[in-house]
Structures are given as structure tokens and as C-alpha cells.
Amino acid sequence: MKNFFIEFGEVLAIALRAIRANKMRSILTTLGIIIGIVAVTTMSTAIIGLREAFLSSISSLGSDVLYVSKSPWMARGNWSLYRNRKNITLEQYEKLQTMIKTYDAIAPTISTFGLTVKYNGKSVTSSVVYGTTEEYQRTSTIELEQGRFMNEIDVKAGRKVCMIGQDIVDELFPFESPINKEVKLNGIPFKVIGIMTKQGSGFLGSFSMDGMIIMPLKAFTTIAGDERGRLTINVKVGDVDKLEDAKEEIRGAMRVIRKVPPGKDDDFAINQQEAFKQMYDQTVGIIAIAGIVITALSLFVGAIGIMNIMFVTVTERTKEIGIRKAIGAKTWSILLQFLVEAALLCVMGGLVGLLISFPLSLIVNQFLPTTLPWTVAAMAIMISAIVGVVSGFLPAWKASRLNPVDALRYE
Amino acid sequence: MNIITIEHIAKIYQVGTEEVHALADVSLKIDKGEYVAIMGPSGSGKSTLMNILGCLDTPTKGIYNFNDVNVSQMNDNELAKIRNREIGFVFQTFNLLARSDALHNVELPLIYAGVPSADRKERAKEALAHVGLADRMHHRPNELSGGQRQRVAIARALVTRPSIILADEPTGNLDTKTGEDIMALFNEIYEQGNTIILVTHEEYIAEHAERILRIRDGLIEKDEHVKDRYIPKKNGESKI
Numbered sequence: 001m002k003n004f005f006i007e008f009g010e011v012l013a014i015a016l017r018a019i020r021a022n023k024m025r026s027i028l029t030t031l032g033i034i035i036g037i038v039a040v041t042t043m044s045t046a047i048i049g050l051r052e053a054f055l056s057s058i059s060s061l062g063s064d065v066l067y068v069s070k071s072p073w074m075a076r077g078n079w080s081l082y083r084n085r086k087n088i089t090l091e092q093y094e095k096l097q098t099m100i101k102t103y104d105a106i107a108p109t110i111s112t113f114g115l116t117v118k119y120n121g122k123s124v125t126s127s128v129v130y131g132t133t134e135e136y137q138r139t140s141t142i143e144l145e146q147g148r149f150m151n152e153i154d155v156k157a158g159r160k161v162c163m164i165g166q167d168i169v170d171e172l173f174p175f176e177s178p179i180n181k182e183v184k185l186n187g188i189p190f191k192v193i194g195i196m197t198k199q200g201s202g203f204l205g206s207f208s209m210d211g212m213i214i215m216p217l218k219a220f221t222t223i224a225g226d227e228r229g230r231l232t233i234n235v236k237v238g239d240v241d242k243l244e245d246a247k248e249e250i251r252g253a254m255r256v257i258r259k260v261p262p263g264k265d266d267d268f269a270i271n272q273q274e275a276f277k278q279m280y281d282q283t284v285g286i287i288a289i290a291g292i293v294i295t296a297l298s299l300f301v302g303a304i305g306i307m308n309i310m311f312v313t314v315t316e317r318t319k320e321i322g323i324r325k326a327i328g329a330k331t332w333s334i335l336l337q338f339l340v341e342a343a344l345l346c347v348m349g350g351l352v353g354l355l356i357s358f359p360l361s362l363i364v365n366q367f368l369p370t371t372l373p374w375t376v377a378a379m380a381i382m383i384s385a386i387v388g389v390v391s392g393f394l395p396a397w398k399a400s401r402l403n404p405v406d407a408l409r410y411e
Numbered sequence: 412m413n414i415i416t417i418e419h420i421a422k423i424y425q426v427g428t429e430e431v432h433a434l435a436d437v438s439l440k441i442d443k444g445e446y447v448a449i450m451g452p453s454g455s456g457k458s459t460l461m462n463i464l465g466c467l468d469t470p471t472k473g474i475y476n477f478n479d480v481n482v483s484q485m486n487d488n489e490l491a492k493i494r495n496r497e498i499g500f501v502f503q504t505f506n507l508l509a510r511s512d513a514l515h516n517v518e519l520p521l522i523y524a525g526v527p528s529a530d531r532k533e534r535a536k537e538a539l540a541h542v543g544l545a546d547r548m549h550h551r552p553n554e555l556s557g558g559q560r561q562r563v564a565i566a567r568a569l570v571t572r573p574s575i576i577l578a579d580e581p582t583g584n585l586d587t588k589t590g591e592d593i594m595a596l597f598n599e600i601y602e603q604g605n606t607i608i609l610v611t612h613e614e615y616i617a618e619h620a621e622r623i624l625r626i627r628d629g630l631i632e633k634d635e636h637v638k639d640r641y642i643p644k645k646n647g648e649s650k651i
Contacts, residue, residue, distance in 0.1 A: 003525035010522045017510050323506045326467060327567070328495020328523040330488045404467045408506065 007333055008340075015341035018313070019348075029309045030349035033387065036299030037353025037380050038360065043295040044376045045361045047288040049368025054280050056369065060141045060199065060209060061273040064240045068096070068233040068250060072269035074279050085267045088231045090217070092257050096233060099253040102246040104238035105138035108217060110231055112224045117168055117213065118184040124171035126164075127211030129185070131220020132234075139234040142214070147179045147194035150216055154193075158218025163194035165210040186223040190215060243272070299383070302349070303391040310342050310395035321399050322407025335400035342392025343385050350384030413476075414574050414606055415441040415464065420473030420483070421629075422459050433459040434470070435629035441575075441608065446601045446640075448609045448617035451626035458579075460626060461610045465498055465577045466490045478574060495523050499568025503580035505560040507552040513539060513563045514548040520571045538566040542596060558589035565596060575606045582616055594619050595643040619643065 019026045061067075071082030093108040100106075109132040116123050130136070137149045144163065154161050162183070169178055182189040199209040237246040247270050254260075254268050314321070321334055354377055361372035422434040434456045441447055451457040462468040463475065466482055469490070475483040482493055499520075500506075507516045517535040526534070539548055542562040552560050561581060568576050578597065582590030598619065601607050609620055617623050618641045625633040 006525050006527060007522060009528070021510060319506070320508060323508065324519070324523075325491065326465075326494060326500050326506070327520045328491050330491045330523070332488075333523060405462050408467075408502070 007336070011333075011337045011340045012344075014337055015344045018317075018341055019345060022313075025309060026345060029305050030345055030352065032302030032305040033299070033346050033349030033384060034302075034353045034356065036296070036302040036387075037350045037384060038357045039295040039298045040292065040383070041354065041357040041372060041376050041380045042360050042364065043291050044379075045357070045370060045372050046364050046368065047291065048373060048376070049364055049370035050284065050288070051280070052369050054284070055277070058273055058276045061276070062139070062141055062236065063273050064237045064243060065139055065272065066235045066237060066243070066247060066250060067271040068235065068254065069231075069269055069271060070267075072275070073271045074275050082269075086258065088233065088268060090231065092254075093231065093233050095257045096250070096253055099257070100235070100246075100249050102237060102242055102249050103235050105135045105234075105236040107133050107135040107139045107234045108231055109136065109234055110217065110220055110224070112220075112230075115185055115213070115223070117164075117172065119172040119178075119181065122172050124168055125211075126168060126213045127209075129213045129215070129220070129224070131215055131217040131224070133217060136214065136234065139236040143197040144194045145197045146177070147192070149194055150214070155216045155218070158216050158222075160188065160190045160215075160219050160222075161193045162190040162213050162215040162219075163196055164192055165196050165212040166198040167210040168213065169195055185213070188223050190219070247272075299387060303346075303387045306342055306345060306388060307391040307394060309345075310338060310392050311398070313341070314338060314395045314399040317399075318402065318407050318410040321402050322404050322410065325402070325404035326408060331400045334402075335396045338396030338399050339389055339392050342396070343388030346384040346388030346391075347381060350381050353384075354380055412443050413440050414443050414478060415439070416474075416476040416479075417464075418474045418476075420463065420470035420475060422456075422463065422468070423471045432629050434463070437473075437626075437629070437631055439624065439631060439634070441606065443574075443606055444604050445622060446597075446607045446609070446620045448611060448620035448623045449626060450611060450614070450617045450623055451632075452612060455626045456629040457610055457612075457626045459629075461577065461579055461608075464575075464608060465500060466493045491523075495520055496571060497574040499565075499571065499573040499576045501561070501564050501568050501576065501578040501581045503583040505552070505557075505564045505584070507560060507563055507567075509552055512549045512551050513544060513555065513566075516552070516563055517567045517570050520567060524571060534570055535566070538570040539563070541569065542566045556589070557585050558592055561585065561589075561593050562596065565593075565600070569600065569605075575608055576600065577608050577610075579610045580612070581609070582611075582613075590616075591643050598643055615641075 068088065070085045070088055090108060097106050109130050111128050111130050113128055115126050115129050117126050133155045134150055134152050136142070147163070149163060150159075150161055153159075164178065164183070172178065172183065173181065178192040178195060181192050183192060184190070196210075196212065196214075235246065235250060237243050250270055251266065255266065258267055260267055324334065354372070358372050361370070365371050417437060417439050420434060420437050421432065424431045424433055437460060449457050449460060459468070463470050466477070466485075467490075469485070470483050473483065474481060477493060477497065482490065485493070508519070514532070514535050517538050518531050521531040521534060536545070536548065539545055542565050544559060544562050544566065547555060547559060552563070555563065581597070582593055585593060594616065597607060597609070607620070609617070611617050618637055621637050621640050623633070623635050623637060624631055625635070
């Protein structure tokens with residue numbers, strides 16, 4: 001082992017000298033690795049950024065919240081199967097609330113999309129309108145910036161009050177406070193009692209949580225008709241570890257409530273944030289892997305370049321190998337020497353590649369919430385070293401196997 | 412005490428379908444402190460013999476004992492170790508590393524022997540001083556004259572304090588006067604008690620040794636003692 005470290009110093013010095021002695025060749029060879037590393041790291045950064053963006057867009061669902069509804073979010077197969085299921089009703093919600101224990105908060109919700117909100121001659125289309133109860137504040141991640149959330153009395157009485165998102169505030173109330181002002185939804189006046197904190201746009205700007213309106217369930221039915229089966233029961237479990245237990249409890253209770261005979265499948269679904277993640281990883285994840293593989297091809301081409309130049313180097317330095325062997329270099333010393341040289345070339349390429357891809361990741365950052373993560377940078381360096389060792393192996397092996405007599409005779 | 416004992420070694424190369432007997436049947440003994448010249452025309456097998464003596468190659472048949480260790484069946488790495496510790500090579504074309512300075516060239520065998528840096532540098536400097544190149548340590552081979560290059564090579568051969576110095580036509584690429592200097596250096600090394608094996612095809616050079624082995628057609632034709640060996644005079648470049 002002592003010998004190894006003593007020789008390693010020599011090996012590193014030789015490699016640096018050899019690379020410096022052939023500057024142009026080293027630069028050109030390394031270029032292949034540089035391009036490969038830039039492609040792979042930029043691609044990885046984009047993929048990680050895409051996932052981050054997606055996760056943050058579904059984070060409002062809450063990782064410890066279960067959503068009981070008629071159909072699953074990620075339906076596979078026959079849609080009509082779910083459509084023909086009986087609706088989840090308010091009575092079922094009330095029964096469920098009394099039957100289960102593992103929860104922090106429970107709220108029924110109905111939603112509708114694309115309602116127009118009017119105030120003082122101005123109008124704006126809301127992204128989503130929720131009819132729910134005061135408990136919704138606890139099952140969701142919603143926070144209020146001004147005013148208050150609806151209370152039990154508002155809900156019981158079905159008062160025509162609402163909480164509005166920032167986008168709606170910006171459109172309808174550019175110069176005044178919306179609190180206690182009346183907006184009109186389908187011609188029915190609603191008093192604004194709270195403003196929700198800005199959440200930012202959803203996945204790739206697709207869906208804005210800031211266009212949301214929340215109101216008491218009963219008030220909702222007056223503008224959007226009765227609860228036509230879109231009732232979802234949000235159950236905040238409060239502890240991610242208890243999620244599975246809670247799920248089983250709800251499942252059992254719902255089967256009793258909806259009188260599902262033993263042996264029959266559930267006629268409802270219990271959804272959670274996790275399902276979105278899984279769907280994402282199954283679809284976008286596969287595309288991402290394909291992207292990495294394709295960009296990795298450029299790294300592969302770079303590796304071939306390294307291998308090629310290492311073969312040339314070994315041939316050129318046959319005499320040197322002969323001298324070293326005559327003087328007592330063992331097979332592994334020579335092998336190590338050329339492996340280190342190849343690895344060093346690649347790691348240098350990797351470092352230059354990172355220097356290029358870091359500013360590129362700042363450009364990616366304009367679209368996705370990420371810059372070059374240090375894990376990707378560390379991986380890139382490791383991959384470069386591995387590429388060097390792998391592509392340098394055959395030439396180094398050839399060098400180490402040279403017969404000293406023949407190598408010394410080589411001119 | 413015999414450093415080298417060779418018994419009936421042969422080296423056979425397969426060239427196409429034909430077998431070439433580079434060495435047919437050679438037996439010899441070399442004692443510690445001897446100065447032996449191996450002579451022979453090209454194709455005589457002297458290079459093959461030198462390669463085997465230098466543990467660069469192994470014989471096809473026969474036994475080669477080096478310091479009472481049988482090296483004829485050793486693998487590449489074991490031979491490398493013997494070369495590193497026991498043999499100092501001096502070549503006709505010097506065979507120095509072009510990109511390294513004199514000091515580093517001399518350090519090289521010590522690197523492969525696993526000697527730590529500080530110790531290594533000290534010993535290499537000592538060896539260079541020994542051959543009279545204390546002031547040329549940081550010169551690269553292309554900044555040195557032929558004679559100086561060969562001195563660096565000799566310093567490299569001496570630095571591990573090997574059992575034998577194996578010199579293959581050490582004056583072949585040098586002019587007569589420089590050759591004389593190098594031979595004077597070998598003489599000094601010999602007089603200090605080192606064992607030297609000199610491979611040459613020049614009678615005049617061979618006569619510096621105390622014993623001449625004449626090789627022809629893969630056999631030792633003659634093993635003679637030099638009665639009146641030529642002792643070169645020092646030209647003053649080296650300092651002992």
C-alpha cells in the first residue's frame with residue numbers, strides 16, 4: 001500500500017506532464033467529454049427542475065391529506081365504470097365524520113370551474129370555486145393575507161360570503177380593499193371576508209391557485225345547483241405515517257355507509273398526493289430517462305475519443321513503457337499510469353463542462369425552479385472519472401502487457 | 412560467491428513454422444565483483460543472452476539462478492522486482508525519459524522500489540554527484556551531451572545499489588573520447604567492487620573487462636581471462 005501511494009504521486013505527475021506536452025491534442029480530445037458533460041448535466045438539471053416544479057404545484061394537496069371521492073384521480077381503464085357510481089352525498093360525509101377517529105380535520109368540498117366574478121362593472125373568470133366548510137382551512141394549505149376565513153356560523157347558515165385569491169383581487173380591486181365589498185357570482189352577491197395569500201402559478205403556469213374562490217357549501221349550491229356528485233371529502237390525517245391506517249379506516253367506514261356488499265369492489269376512491277407523484281414518475285420519469293440516455297450518447301462518443309487517443313499515446317510511448325519496465329515498473333504500475341492519464345483528461349473535461357453548464361443552468365432557472373444541484377455536479381465529476389477509467393482501460397491494458405524487450409527496441 | 416549461475420539455457424523462437432535457436436546451450440557462472448564482457452557478432456545470440464541475464468526475458472529451457480534464486484520460471488511482476496532491486500541497466504541509446512530532468516530519471520527506479528520522496532531525492536543526488544553531474548541535476552536529456560546522458564543512465568543504474576550493472580554497448584553512440592570517459596567511469600565502479608557485465612561487439616571495448624565471453628551461433632565459443640586488461644585513464648569529469 002505504501003508503494004501504491006509513492007507511485008501514485010509519480011503517476012499523477014507523469015499524466016499531467018503528458019497532457020501538457022500534447023496541449024492541442026488534449027484539448028480536442030477533452031472537448032468530446034466537455035460536450036457530453038454539458039449535455040448530461042444540463043439535461044439532468046432541467047429534469048430535476050421539472051420535477052421540482054411539478055411537486056411544488058401539487059404540494060398544496062398536502063402529503064398527509066386523503067381525498068375521498070367517487071372516482072380515482074388516476075383512472076386506468078374504463079371511465080364509465082366510475083361515472084355510473086353513486087354520488088358521495090353530504091349525509092355520507094356526516095356519517096363518515098362520526099365513524100372515523102384517525103384524523104385532524106375533515107371537510108366536504110364541491111368545486112366548479114370557470115365561473116365569472118363581477119364587481120363594479122369589472123369581471124374576471126375564476127379558476128376554481130370551492131364550496132366547503134370552515135374545516136377546509138385546516139385540510140388545505142390555504143393561508144389568509146387579510147380578513148378572516150369563514151366560520152361555523154357562516155357555514156351552518158349558508159351565508160353568502162367568500163374568500164378570494166390574489167388574481168381576483170388584482171383584477172377587481174386594483175385600488176381598494178376588497179374586504180366587505182360585494183362581488184357577484186351568477187348574479188348573486190357575495191360578501192368578500194378574506195383574501196388568500198399568493199401561492200404562485202401551478203405546474204408550468206398551467207393552473208393558478210390564485211384564481212380560487214372559497215365559500216360555504218350551502219351558498220355554493222345556490223349558484224351552481226345542488227351537489228351533483230362532485231362532493232369530495234378531504235381528510236387531513238395529520239401524520240404521514242398514519243396515512244395507511246387512516247385509509248383503511250375510511251375505506252371500512254365508507255363501505256358500511258355506502259352499503260357495499262362483502263366481496264364487491266369499493267364504489268368510491270381514496271386519493272392522495274402520492275398518486276400524482278407516481279403518475280408523474282411513470283410518465284415524465286420515463287421520458288426523462290430517455291432524455292438522459294440520449295444525451296449520454298454524446299458522452300459515449302467523447303469516451304470513444306479518449307480511448308482512441310489513449311491508444312495513440314500508448315503506441316507513441318512504447319519506448320518509455322519499455323524503459324519503465326526495464327527499470328522495475330510492474331504491470332499494474334503501467335496500467336495505473338495510463339488509467340490515471342485517461343481519467344485525468346476526462347475529469348478535466350468534466351470540470352470545464354461544469355464551468356459551462358453552471359451558467360446554462362442559470363438560464364434553465366428562468367423557467368424551472370432549479371440551478372445545477374451539487375449532487376449533479378458531483379455525479380458529473382464521478383461519471384467523468386469513470387468514463388476515463390473505462391475508456392482508458394483497453395489502451396492501458398495493452399501498454400501494461402507490452403514485453404519490455406520489444407518495447408525497448410521500439411523506435 | 413556466484414551471483415549468476417546459468418545451466419544449459421536455451422532460447423527458442425517460433426518464426427512461422429521454423430524454430431530459431433537464438434541460444435542453443437549456454438552455461439556460465441559469474442562471481443561477485445567480476446568485470447565480464449560478452450562479445451559476439453550480430454545474430455550470435457548475445458542480445459538474447461543479455462535479455463535473459465537482465466531478467467527482461469526468460470529462457471525456454473535451462474535454469475538461471477540469480478543470487479541463488481531460480482528466476483527462470485518467474486512471472487512478469489516477479490522479474491520486474493528483480494530488475495528493480497538487483498540489476499542496473501545501461502543502454503546504448505541511454506533510454507532516459509525525455510520529459511524528465513536528470514534527477515527525476517535517476518529517481519525512477521527508487522519510485523518503483525517504493526522509496527519515499529525525500530530519501531529518494533537524496534540518494535539520486537548522491538548518485539548524480541558520483542558520476543560527476545551534481546551541477547546538471549535539473550537539466551533534461553536534450554540539454555545534456557551524449558556523454559552526460561550516459562552518465563545520468565549510469566547514475567540511474569547505480570542508485571538502487573544493484574547486484575550487477577548490465578551495460579549494452581554503452582559507448583556505441585558516443586565519440587571515442589567520450590566513450591573513453593564512460594569506460595573510465597565503469598572502471599571506477601568496478602574498482603569499488605561492483606559486478607559489471609558489458610555487452611559489446613568491439614574488441615577494444617571488451618578488453619576493458621577482466622574476462623571475455625565470446626558468443627557465436629547461440630553457444631559460448633570461448634571464455635577467456637584478459638591477461639593485460641586495458642585500464643582507461645581518467646579525464647577528470649567524474650569525481651570519486
